[in-house]
Amino acid sequence: MSTAAPRKPLEDIRIISLEQYGAGPFGSVHLADLGAEIIKIEDPSVGGDVGRYVPPYFEEEDSLFFETFNRNKKSISIDIKTPEGRAVFEDLVRNADAVYSNLRGDVPEKIGITYEQLKHINPKIVCCSLTGFGMTGPRMKEPGYDYVLQGLAGWMELTGEPDGPPTKSGLSLVDFSGGYVAALSLMSGLHAAARDGVGMDCDVSLYDTAMAMLTYPATWHLNAGYQPSRISHSAHPSLVPFQAFQASDGWLVVGCAKEKFWQRLAVVIGRPEWALEDSPYATFSDRNERRAELIAELDAIFATNTVDHWLSLCYPASIPCGPINDVEQALKDEHLAARNMLVETEHPRYGTVKQLASPVRVGAEIPEYRRAPQRNEHAEEILTQVAGYDAAKIAELTAAGAFGAVKN
Known part of the structure; x- marks a missing residue:
């Protein structure tokens, strides 16, 4: 029996990443947690990833926002707009498995990071571009932001109270879902490249992601003319009851997604x-x-007692239910810690940083966690071990401005 430590699932994967802000880094952080080597190329002319400067919790080039999306990664500052910086980038690509980015749809080709532009360097390279609207189509050059796409894809019209304004999700779900789709696309591309010896482009967009997540309401509309409308208390469009109810001291969600749950709920509330x-x-x-009349009856019943009272009846009956927590309450749920979903890393400015783990689980090993990198922190390691440069070559490139403007 071998006594060697088990290998991490993706520790043999190296990804060169031109990522920034939220969607792109969110996608790759799950791969980093699984052991992939994520080498962030940060543009020195703009101070690196803009996520480093997101308020309110930032100081100089450190931010808690950046920590959230960039743990377990490495950083190097390279100005790929210069010939020397471009040469460094290509040397990294030569020894990598993938190039990953989240830029505007027309930018990957402009800066030369598509498969056609890199295959002469590395025929197996997988080029995953997560863009706002994709690398084709009339909106290709438009910048894509989560809030804009929530509106464009119909999400906001579906969200909120019937008499209120269109409402966005409380979280950037298009960005985060796009990150997951990009990670899935990238891993699929890597599998095919390993099998066939040929790389490819992965053209992933936030727009496609947001539209695809319309799922069954879109199918209903396309095939049966269904016109979605907002329903009070975040109710499901067809399953009744499945929504938020106000108890005497707060809110809870109760859902009857199967007939057996309704039969149990009827008993629990005293209406068998x-x-x-x-x-x-x-x-x-x-x-x-009879939605309106039934919900009115249920509203009156749930208002007669506390959230804890109703949960104490619904949980033993295995009725889908739960409290509507605030963020503090959600983070204190004992199940969160039991699932190893709380992560701690040590940071030179913040001390111990607490955050949430990736929900992606592969095998029984618990991932190790390392704080997000300082900008250019891993330059020497990357240039010597990945690009294969010696000290003289690094000095030459530095003087030529490959890693940013030279300070006199």
């Missing part, structure tokens, strides 16, 4: 007759047709 075959609320269709 509502689950009988001759009840006007007996089936999914019955409850949907």
Whole structure:
């Protein structure tokens, strides 16, 4: 039996990343946690990744926002707009498995990071470009931001109370979902490249992601003319009840996604007759047709007691339910710690930084966590071990401005 430490799932993967802000770094941080070597190329002319300067919790080039998306990564400052910087970039590509970026749709080709532009250096390179609108189509050159796409893709019209304005999600779900899609696309590309010996482009966009996540409401509309509308209390469009209810001291969610849950809920709330075959609320269709009257009845019932009271009845009956927590309450849930979802890293400015782990799990080993890199922190390691440069070559490139303007 070998006593060697188990290898991390992706520790043999090297990714050169021109990533910035949220969506791109969010996608690659899961790969970094699984052992992939993520080499962030940061533009020295703009101070590196803009995520370093996101308020309110930032100082100089450190921010808690940046820490969230960049743990377990390495950083080097390279100005790839200069011939010397471009040469360094290509030497890194020569010894990498993938090039990853999140830029505007027309930029990857402009700066020469598509497969066609890099395959002469490394035929197996996978070039994953996460852009706002993709690398084709009439919106290709438009900048893509989460809030804009939530509106464009119809999400905001679906969100909020019926008499309120269109509302965005409380989190940047297009950005984060786009990051997951990019990571999945990149890993699929790496698998194919390892199998076939040929790399490719992965043209991933936030727009495609947001549109695809319309899922069944889109299918209903395309095939049956369904017109979505907002429903009070964040209710499901067809499953009744499945929504937020206000108790005497707060809010909870109760959902009946199966008939058995409705039958149990009817007993719990003291209305067992509502689950009988001759009840006007007996089936999914019955409850949907009589949504307004049923929800009014349920609202009145749930208002008579506390959140804890209702949960104490619903949990033992295995009815899908839960409190509507604030962020502090959510982070204190004992299940979070039990699932090893709280991460601590040590930082020279912040001391111990606490954050959430990646939900991506592969095998039984718990990932190791290292703080996000300082800008250019790993330059010497990357230039010597990946690019293969000696001290004289590094000095020559530095003088030529490959790593940023030379200070006199």
